[in-house]
Amino acid sequence: MAGHVNMMDDVLISQLPPDILKSSLRALVSQNSAAQKIFVEHVRVLLKASLPAYASPSELFGDKPCYAQFLASIRCLFTSKMAIESFPYIPLAHAQWHPNDPLFSALKQACGDIVQAIQALKETRPKSTEELRERLLSLSNAISNCESYCLSNSLHFPFARAQLQVVDALQLIFPDAHLRQHHFNRVTNATGTMDVNVDGSTYDILEHIQLGPLKVPRILNGLWQLSSPAWGTASLDKQHTDFEQLIRVGFVATDMADHYGDAELVYGAFRNQLAPEISSKVIACSKWCVFGPPAKPVTHQFVLSAVMERSRRLGGRVELLQFHWYDYNAKDYLRILVELVKITKTHPHLVSAIGLCNFDSQHTEEACQHLLQETNEIGIVSNQIQYSLIDTRPSIKMEAVCQKFGIKLLTYGSFCGGFLSDKWLNVNAPNVYSEQAQLTPSQRKYFDMINNWGSWDDFQALLRALRRVATKHNVDIANVATRWVLDRPSVGAVIAGTRAGISNNSLSNLKTFSLTLDAEDTKQLNGYALGTNRAQMLYNQIGDCGNEYRQ
Numbered sequence: 231m232a233g234h235v236n237m238m239d240d241v242l243i244s245q246l247p248p249d250i251l252k253s254s255l256r257a258l259v260s261q262n263s264a265a266q267k268i269f270v271e272h273v274r275v276l277l278k279a280s281l282p283a284y285a286s287p288s289e290l291f292g293d294k295p296c297y298a299q300f301l302a303s304i305r306c307l308f309t310s311k312m313a314i315e316s317f318p319y320i321p322l323a324h325a326q327w328h329p330n331d332p333l334f335s336a337l338k339q340a341c342g343d344i345v346q347a348i349q350a351l352k353e354t355r356p357k358s359t360e361e362l363r364e365r366l367l368s369l370s371n372a373i374s375n376c377e378s379y380c381l382s383n384s385l386h387f388p389f390a391r392a393q394l395q396v397v398d399a400l401q402l403i404f405p406d407a408h409l410r411q412h413h414f415n416r417v418t419n420a421t422g423t424m425d426v427n428v429d430g431s432t433y434d435i436l437e438h439i440q441l442g443p444l445k446v447p448r449i450l451n452g453l454w455q456l457s458s459p460a461w462g463t464a465s466l467d468k469q470h471t472d473f474e475q476l477i478r479v480g481f482v483a484t485d486m487a488d489h490y491g492d493a494e495l496v497y498g499a500f501r502n503q504l505a506p507e508i509s510s511k512v513i514a515c516s517k518w519c520v521f522g523p524p525a526k527p528v529t530h531q532f533v534l535s536a537v538m539e540r541s542r543r544l545g546g547r548v549e550l551l552q553f554h555w556y557d558y559n560a561k562d563y564l565r566i567l568v569e570l571v572k573i574t575k576t577h578p579h580l581v582s583a584i585g586l587c588n589f590d591s592q593h594t595e596e597a598c599q600h601l602l603q604e605t606n607e608i609g610i611v612s613n614q615i616q617y618s619l620i621d622t623r624p625s626i627k628m629e630a631v632c633q634k635f636g637i638k639l640l641t642y643g644s645f646c647g648g649f650l651s652d653k654w655l656n657v658n659a660p661n662v663y664s665e666q667a668q669l670t671p672s673q674r675k676y677f678d679m680i681n682n683w684g685s686w687d688d689f690q691a692l693l694r695a696l697r698r699v700a701t702k703h704n705v706d707i708a709n710v711a712t713r714w715v716l717d718r719p720s721v722g723a724v725i726a727g728t729r730a731g732i733s734n735n736s737l738s739n740l741k742t743f744s745l746t747l748d749a750e751d752t753k754q755l756n757g758y759a760l761g762t763n764r765a766q767m768l769y770n771q772i773g774d775c776g777n778e779y780r781q
Contacts, residue, residue: 464731
């Protein structure tokens, strides 16, 4: 039956308006992993058969510029896992522009394209061929040439993030590569460091917890949004400005991961330009995520190399390294955890504390018992999981395990991708796959969670309850949702997604710490979150914490 398309479906596909066709395709590939693989492979075959034609600078940036269409064709290459093939096409313009020029906006977007193309390359762990070395070096040199051109013509350099990412790929794949030194640097004070001070008046408002040796605010900045330009693209300058604002109000802990695009590189570049007395207060929480069988035997050196890679990308110590494992039946993860805990003692300049990421209750307990047996200490300070008024699965077993072993929960999804806010009160359910909805990947993800939890009418009832509590305490709905999670047993901190350089909710998030839910508030919210056996229903439907990432 290969190649057969139902005749009526064929007519439908050929006649549908583009926006409906795109929406339908998004729905298909998001709900069917087999269809997603077929879709990408089919696209790859067609693209390989008709690679884009090279365009000269005069064509790209001339009287009738075509760089927008050209960039779109490049995106199709690297997003369909043809990263290496996309490199020769990436244009770096030598042309005059000004900050409000459409060309400058396109170049900033092209910078994000390079970041994503290199990230796609790194995640495939390619062979270190001479052809790949030459292509990466050529791209690196082109970026450096563009930087020199910008400096000599007093132009803003738009490729700073791309520069960090390309250099990192070369260091990762070709450690012996000779790289040209780049000159890009943020505007700093005379000592060459950023002059950022923590605002004592707001810092005192924050609540803190202890994670092993770390004193951490109970709201962390989350950089998942740097995984994709779907949340928007910002320059390194704008990202650093937002990080400065977060530190000023006391949000000094930031969560990222090895696969969150260039998050570690961006944050490391920022942290290492801070004055020493400020950078010593900054807490970098990253992750080592193993999504498949390791390519090498699990030895001490294998684990140490993974830690060193995170430290290298951050340009210094990882204060909290969180570990994710793909398959509990493959017990190497227990040995890895033992080695990680030992490395915090033998290499404290590389990593301070160890946590888990998306571990379920049974295997969190198994890991703690194994560490006690092998090292005479728990050694794990946290587990990062999803927890919100919508997803209350941790209340079934996880909270009890954490209390037993003294582990704190770092929770994501506590805002449900922004759905737990006034913006969504008294509005109809969105069509999450349509162009017009303009939803982010996180909103699509958490919309599914809402549907698992209840109907959109049920969700509206919860938002109305949150609004009543928020009005009573003169805060926002998001503050109430956050406060409820923070008040749950064993919850240490909530991770607030940060669209660095695009939006900043630090002042709004501060209001969470001025809010105390009384018994009436808590009882009312518990009725929506935990009542009618919702937690057990989700647990039965999805599984324990993190199970959705192992199905």
